[in-house]
Amino acid sequence: MAAAESDREVPSALCTEFLNFSAKDTASKWLQVTDLYKEVYQHLARYVPKIYCLGPNLNPQSEDLLAQLLLQAPLEWYLCGEDPSTGLAKLEQNNQPSQLCGHVFRVGEPTYSCRECAADPTCVLCMQCFLGSVHKEHRYRMTTSGGGGFCDCGDTEAWKKGPYCQKHEPNISDSCQEDPLAHLSTDMIARCYNVFAIVLKYAVDMLTWDKEDELPPGLEPPDRGDTYYCMLFNDEVHTYEQVIYTLQKAVNCTQKEAVSFATTVDRDGRKSVRFGDFAFCEQAKSVIVRNTSRQSKPLRVQVMHSSVVAHQCFALKALHWLGHVIGYSDALRRILCQVGLERGPEGENSSLVDTLMLCDSKMWKGARNVYHQLFMSSLLMDLKYKKLFAIQFAKNYRRLQTDFMEDDHERVVSVTSLSVQLFTVPTMNYERLQSDYVKDDHDREFSVTDLSVQMFTVPSLARMLITEENLMTTIIRTFVDHLRHRDLQGRFQFERYTAQQAFKFRRVQSLIGDLKYVLISRPTEWSDQLREKFLEGLDTFLELFKCMQGMDPVVRQVGQHIEMEPEWEAAFTLQMKLTHIISMMQEWCATDERVLIEAYKKCLTALTHCHSGFTDGEQPITLSMCGHSVDTIRYCVSQEKVSIHLPVSRLLAGLHVLLSKMEVAYRFPEQLPLSELSPPMLIEHPLRCLVLCAQVHAGMWRRNGFSLVNQIYYYHNVKCRVEMFDKDLIMLQAGASMMDPNHFLMIVLSRFELYHIFSSADCRKSYNRENTNKDVVQQNNTLIEEMLHLIMMVVGERFEAGVGQVEGCDEIKREIIHQLCIRPMAHSELVKALPENENKETGMERVIDSVASFKKPGVTGRGLYELRPECAKQFNLYFHHYSRADQSKAEEAQRKLKRQNGEDMALPPPMLPPFSPLFASLVNILQCDVLLGMLGAVLQWAVEPSGGHWSESMLQRVLHLIGMGLLEEQQQLKNSSEDHDVSFNFTLKISRPGEAPSNTASVLALLENLQNAPHLEVHKDMIRWILKMVASIKTMRELTASTYTVTASGSHGQEEMVCDKDKAERKRKAEMARLRREKIMAQMSEMQRHFINENKELFQQSLEELYASASTSTSLEHSPTSSDAALVCVGPRRSRPREKRQVVTCILCQEEQEIRADSKAMVLAAFVQRSTVMSKNRKRPPHDPEHYDPLFMHPDLSFGTHTGSCGHIMHSHCWQRYFEAVQAKEQRRQQRLRVHTSYDVGNGEFLCPLCECLSNTVIPLLPGAKGSNSCEQPGLGQWLKISGQQIKAMHSAHRKLQPVGVDAVEETVEEQCPAPESFRIDYTPMSPYSSTIKEMLTTFGTATYKVGLKVHPNEQDPRVPIMCWGSCAYTIQSIERLLVDEEKPLFGSLPCRQDDCLSSLARFGSACWTAASQPSVQGHYIRLVAALIPDPQVETSPCILDIDMLHLLVSVVLSYGSVHSQDSSGLSVDAVQLHFFHIITVAHMVQMLLTSGPEEVTMEQESGGAEREEEEDICALYNTLRTHLGSSLPEVASGWHLWRCVKTGILPYLRGAALFFHHLNGVPTPPELHALCPGQWEVLCGYLSLPSNLLQLYHSQKELLEPLLYGWCSHPGVRQTLQGGGVLVSFPRESNSLIDLPDDYSALINQASSFTCPKSGGDKSRAPTLCLVCGSMLCSQSYCCQTELDGEDVGACTAHTFACGAGVGIFLRVRESQVLFLSGKTKGCFYAPPYLDDYGETDQGLRRGNPLHLCRQRYRKIQKLWRQHSVTEEIGHAQEANQTLVGIDWQHL
Secondary structure (H helix, E strand, C coil): CHHHHHHHHHHHHHHHHHHCCCHHHHHHHHHHCCCHHHHHHHHHHHHHHHHCCCCCCCCHHHHHHHHHHHHHHHHHHHHHCCCHHHHHHHHHHHCCCCCCCCCECCCCCEEEEECCCECCCCCCECHHHHHCCHHHHCCEEEEECCCCCECCCCCHHHECCCCCCCCCCCCCHHHCCCCHHHHCCHHHHHHHHHHHHHHHHHHHHHHCCCCCCCCCCCCCCCCCCCCEEEEEECCCCCCHHHHHHHHHHHCCCCHHHHHHHHHHHHHHCEEEEEEECHHHHHHHHHHHHHHHCCCCCCCCEEEEEHHHHHHHHHHHHHHHHHHHHHCCCHHHHHHHHHHHHCCCCCCCCCCHHHHHHHCHHHCCHHHHHHHHHHHHHCHHHCHHHHHHHHHHHHHEHHHHHHHHHHEEEEEEEEEEEEEEEEEECCCCEHHHHHHHCEEEEEEEEEEEEEEEEEEEECHHHHHHHHHHHCHHHHHHHHHHHHCCCECCCCCECCCCCCHHHHHHHHHHHHHHHHHHHHHCCCCCCCCHHHHHHHHHHHHHHHHHHHHHCCCCCECCCCCCCCCCCCCCHHHHHHHHHHHHHHHHHHHHHHCCHHHHHHHHHHHHHHHHHHHHCCCCCCCEEEEEECCEEEEEECCCCCCCCECCCCHHHHHHHHHHHHHHHCCHHHHCHHHCCHHHCCHHHHHHHHHHHHHHHHHHHCCCCHHHHHHHHHHHHHHHCCCCHHHCHHHHHHHHHHHHHCCCHHHHHHHHHHHCCCHHHHHCCCHHHHHHHHCCCHHHHHHHHHHHHHHHHHHHHHHHCCCCECCECCCHHHHHHHHHHHHHHHCCECHHHHHHHCCCCCCCCCCHHHHHHHHEEEECCCCCCCCEEEECHHHHHHCCCCCCCCCHHHHHHHHHHHHHHHHHCCCCCCCCCCCCCCECHHHHHHHHHHHCHHHHHHHHHHHHHHHCCCCCCCCHHHHHHHHHHHHHHHHHHHHHHHHCCCCCCCCCCHHHHHCCCCCCCCCCCCHHHHHHHHCCCHHHHHHHHHHHHHHHHHHHHHHHHHHHHHCCCCCCHHHHHHHHHHHHHHHHHHHHHHHHHHHHHHHHHHHHHHHHHHHHHHCHHHHHHHHHHHHHHCCHHHHHHCCCCCCCCCCCCCCCCCCCCCCCCCEEECCCCCCEEECCCCCCCEEEEEEEEEECCCCCCCCCCCCCCCCCCCCCCCCCCCCEEEEEEEEEEEEHHHHHHHHHHHHHHHHHHHHHCCCCCCCCHHHCCEECCCCCCEECEEEECCCCCCCCCCCCCCCHHHHHHHHHHHHHHHHHHHHHHCCCCCCHHHHHHHHCCCCCCCECCCCCCCCCCCHHHHHHHHHHHHHHHHHHHCCCCCCCCCHHHHHHHHHHHHHHHHHHHHHHHCCCCCCCCCCHHHHHHHHHHHHHHHHHHHHCCHHHHHHHHHHHHHHHCCCCCCCCCCCHHHCCHHHHHHHHHHHHHHHHCCECCCCCHHHHHHHHHHHHHHHHHHHHHHHCCCCCCCCCCCCCHHHHHHHHHHHHHHHHHHHHHHHHCCCCCCHHHHHHHHHHHHHHHHHHHHHHHHHHHCCCCCHHHHCCCCCHHHHHHHHCCCCCCCHHHHHHCHHHHHHHHHHHHCCHHHHHHHCCCCCCCCCCCCCCCCCCCCCEHHHHHHHHHCCECCCCCCCECCCEEEECCCCCEEECCCCCCCEEECCEEECHHHHHHHHHCCCEEEEEECCCCEEEEEECCCEEEEECCCEECCCCCCCCCCCCCCCCEECHHHHHHHHHHHHCCCHHHHHHHHHHHCHHHHHCCHHHC
16 A cells, blocks of 8 residues: 555645746756756656656556646757747748648558559558549549558659649749758757757667666666566467456456456557566566466566656657657758767667667567657658668668568568658668568567658669669568578478468568569669669579479379378469569560660570479480471479479560560570570470369379369469469460471470370371270370360460560450450459559550440449450450350350351351561461371361260360461461462361371361261351351462452452351241241140130139138228228228138148137237337437336337238247247257357247248237127217216226225215216126137237337236337338338338238237236226326326327227227227327327427418418417417417428328228228329328318317317426427428438548547547448447447447447448448348449458449438338348358457
């Protein structure tokens, strides 16, 4: 306790000292002293420990206040030399504002990047700058910031155009860049310099201080107590749960406190968990260390002296202060930068900034964040100092990165993350920084290495750093250093990474990011120095590649399956990360010819070096075929090692294409080593790789497991293929273009291990006999197909600029066309299918409109692009990027299209662009002997098929190749000029038969044979197309030969003639088929008619039954009883429903049954839920379920109970059996798996057996009420008398039931008015219902009671019937509102499930008293009536303004049954219903007149005589009310206004009453109410037997109603409410809607980014979530905002659903752009958001970043779900469809 007492004394002593303190005097004293440094330190030593860290709980408010007074004020006085408030204001005035915006982003704030103008994707604008810039009209990308970067507005290097927004537009006047220091006096400069130097040094010393118990010299406190803190530090190794558990044990705190400790540690990086003397803290430390050191390294804990902690707290404050002060003036910023970068006495790396950077990984998160912010607002905002800082950063780069790799924090908190600010400046101790980061244990965002993005992305800086600091080489070296695992050949070896190494590997990848920043903007002019350093960087890069060439080699498993799947992901991760770097390197090379030539030479040398080690043990062999022979080596992919990683070869391929594209190969051939190239060496490895893929497809590597399958998948995948598969293909093309095509093909055959098949002299015959092994045959077939495909690709892939004569955009066009040939696709699917460049662009937008048209989406689905029909002719079935599945889908789609257009079914190869000169010789592959030999062999096998040794797809590929040859020849003929003879003569080659000994048939002859082969129906069209082409080319050649003057049109003519004949033939066939179809249809319909005529009576009978079994409502509606009489649904004159049987079928046992009171019960599956959808008062606190009395519903409808049904009917016993089975299954399931299902059996939930709709009870179906044709009924006055007598009789009867002890005097009074004879109070009526129906009445009643009040079921509770009546009224009101909102007529537009539900509810309500105790129901009735007709014996009646009239009407009418059963006077129920209805209607009008606000000033609407009467009547009534209430009611002049208020206000009530009485009494509805036509008011009033001037109700019975009116008005509650005492609801109640959302989604993101978590002071919420019902923003999914609900911890959203939506919630998760539906604690699902981009797609998770806008239809759809109470049902369906949703802990959201 000692500590606490001293705590209490200190403030008083301090106060006097603080009061006497004057900042001004202190500052003037400082101006006199010689050693300012010492003086300031003494001041800090004295005061800091007195202000900060005095007790266990820090008190930031008072600390900040005192620090401002005692510590900052003197510094500011000293700085300004006058009162700081005036001094700083002057500085601000003289300051030229910076053109850089420099706004630092908060977590989750929206950032914008322009896809057209940004230099690279890291260039972003904040929302304010963006809205004021030209870019908002461009194509932009919107993302949310991870926090920490800053806005690039005003940075001319970041934007190709439009660098300034309107706010930062530079003035013309200050174009002469003067030194900002010129404004300051030298005196001032010196003072600033002194202060900044001392404060910054103090802060740096304190933050990098590592002693726990002593302070730097000069800061020792005058008096030192024994007070310590046990300080816990954050790392990224331990989980929240571990920390919470450990803390509970170590400092025995509650779970809540432990959670708050853990969140603070996670947020700030450290938190004191105990305060006291040294031993007390040390003990806690040892427990924490012991508990966390088992699995991993222990949590870092230090016991620190309170004065050390105090100075560290102030050091952070001091840095904040510096950042704040330099904001006043650029001059101060300059001085601070000078101070920070000034070298200390130790020389190299000794400036304060260096010290901070190099100690980065030793600091805690909070400290790092503060000083990074200061760096950003000082060094990085001043271009001169940015450059100097960048140099320091690059110098330390290697060390920083190494530290980071060892550290365990995220990169965001690391200084290395600043690289993006520097390196993307195409102009730093980089290595050291990065190596620190790799060692560090926090994420990169907290590391100083994360600043790289701020520097490396500035083009000028990045180039400067490359040339002066050799940055490229440094980064790559640092990178290679950290990947130490190599095999004997020096290649990387990623075997079984431990978690630690994998973690480190992820860290290392951040280096690649830095390299990307450096290379992202290509140089426009090269200096010699830049060339030299770039090539030096390229050398180190090739070193890296040499380590990758051939890594992770695989060997085919034979015999048994591989045991351990080898590690393959690390190598591919590396490849994927490097993909963009490789492409950018090539782009850099492409901008300068000298660099390109040098790079090509270097790469070739590297490749030769790689090969020299590999070819040793392979023996040479000679292959010969078709009269050609070639020397090569023996190598079998299926037996030797083979690797898929060949970056050196692929880089060379890329550079080779550039030689062609930049025309270097033709202009400087002498400088290139093209003659020294060995083409077989070039193609060797890529070919092996492609063969490996083919063999995997053929199933030869099955035993190698999934790792190989995955590697092949990624090799072709869009993420990797640009630098893998595509480059291998180019390498083959490059090699083949320099070889004899015959030699090339023989090597290919040999590598595919197919040489033996095609090389034997009689291969055409013998191949199919020798091999009988089916598997081998199958494999060889696949290999032949794959090899033919490869040849097609080598000859046909000419869309890479440089290989073929094409533009860059042609390649993308072709990709898009082939994707859309599969099916129409959404924008996002297309983007995924196209490779992205380093700027995340695919280039698709430039070309998409020329090849596709866009179709907008409806309310669901997404917008789709469809291929323009004229592009279909560019379709190539063997497109090289198709997977197998894509190819078959595309083929099917294209054939279908041709069928629809009535064209022939051939899919010929498309026209191709010509090759570039460097690759031109590739076309000769098509006409070389080896290929023709192979084509002939396959055709021959197809002519005489035996034993399945060939396949259809093999033949299809052969035909495709022949087609390619013919097209090539046709094009060359067209393009050739007269004197050039076309050397490419494919037709000649294919029509020549084989050589003498074998005399094989020519290819053409074989094709003509095949044309008629019956087994090749599918390929007929293609063969026909080929033969036509051959004919047309021959004519072209003849024409060319004879006379060149006749152009090639003749050939076309002939082709067209053949075509026309074909078409005519096809047309004739189609016409014949149509006639045949029509004839058959006519015969069938004739037979049908005949059959019906013969079996007439059978049909008649079944039709009648059909009508009988139709749902009651429909048959009633179409059978008006007496056509002339108007239909009336209430009162003695009500129309009688047709007496008819109602027969229904049980969905479980399919038996039919009539609904009767005495038969087995039939039930309807139903779902009862609490609801606030119509609530007008969400502030009302939830009631206490045990004591709440729900008899009267307040008009604000704050909580209701809604019943819905899916309309499916079952026997009650069938349902009970079904439900028991569900329960049993659930018990078994719980023992097996501990997951939730989509329904909670414990709460009585089940899925409807037919439609799987969520239900939680059943409603019994009851027969309609019998109408009583009674004699004359009493009028209102007589009835009031009878009713009063009955009520008195019941009062006395109920008293007798109560225990004796009631005052006897009252009883004697009672006896004097006897009950009417016909009213038998002691008679207990028999229930008319069978036992099963009674049971079901109890079941539904109890369920409604349980759900509606949130209590345990209790069937004896007197509130059960009240809840049922309330549910009936609430459901009617909600359906009535829905019909109004959707502008549908009152009757006839409801789906029958809702119709059936309403009539069951109404009838159930009228019967439920039979299942309850009669006296209690009569008691309810007495209290209900007392609210209308004052009754002295009922004490607490609510006032008329606190009653919802429809609820009252429903409850009174339904509870009357219990009274009527004892009445034998012949008084009909109908008459009573009508009297009640009339009185309640008058009461409702009075309610409206009392709440009608003052009139709006409108043009006085003088109405005709029609409404004159109403207006006079209503004024009379209003004035009567004024006499009763006096001044509480304002005077109203215009009767028109009052009548309009009443008429519009009462309509919902009348419509609700019409629905109620229609369903209760089963009276058909008038046809006028089935449509929205005028005159509804009169019809509605007539149907309800009301006069259309409602005021006649009052005026005709004035003397009877006047006392009631007086009674209502004299209730004290009325005055109180009118004078503002309660909730006043005005009528008609507007329908509730979901909140209005902004049109532009970024407005929401911005709103969410400024939202801070309400619990953890000022911290940004990680998952801000918006409630769409009431608009509250919540902090979801986090420990800080969990609350306790019914003894369980729940997240903010779940807690909010119970307060706002009675357990149902609709939220928008702003950062994810996702709608969240929640119901209860365990159910939820995600739903598509109402925001779409311009392509009609949602973007859940904001991954694509396209601007999003609100789609009103989709938002309306969500609103409709909510208004219909279907959210829970929607969740149920979603969870049934998607099991992963069931496993989510929804209650924590």
